Amino acid sequence: MKKNLTVPELAKLLGISRIAVYKKVKAGVIPAEKVGRTYIITDKTVNDILGKELSSTKKSQIDRTVKKVVKQYGPLLKKLGAE
DSSP states (O other): OOSEEEHHHHHHHHTSOHHHHHHHHHHTSSOOEEETTEEEEEHHHHHHHHTSOOOHHHHHHHHHHHHHHHHHHHHHHHHHHHO
């Protein structure tokens, strides 16, 4: 994959409109750097969006969520697993 993507390239990769990507960039949902008139999205950001890499923060958030679900639904999960 290229080091950086433009908004239209990211939109094509995600299968959404350029306008939707621009709105997410403007809202700060997708971090991007403006170079001239073009927004550049780094490969790290693209990997985060696509879920190819997990930061330690996201990993710990997933761990906490899994523990919460197991604590809350543990007996039900055991019953479902036994079937």
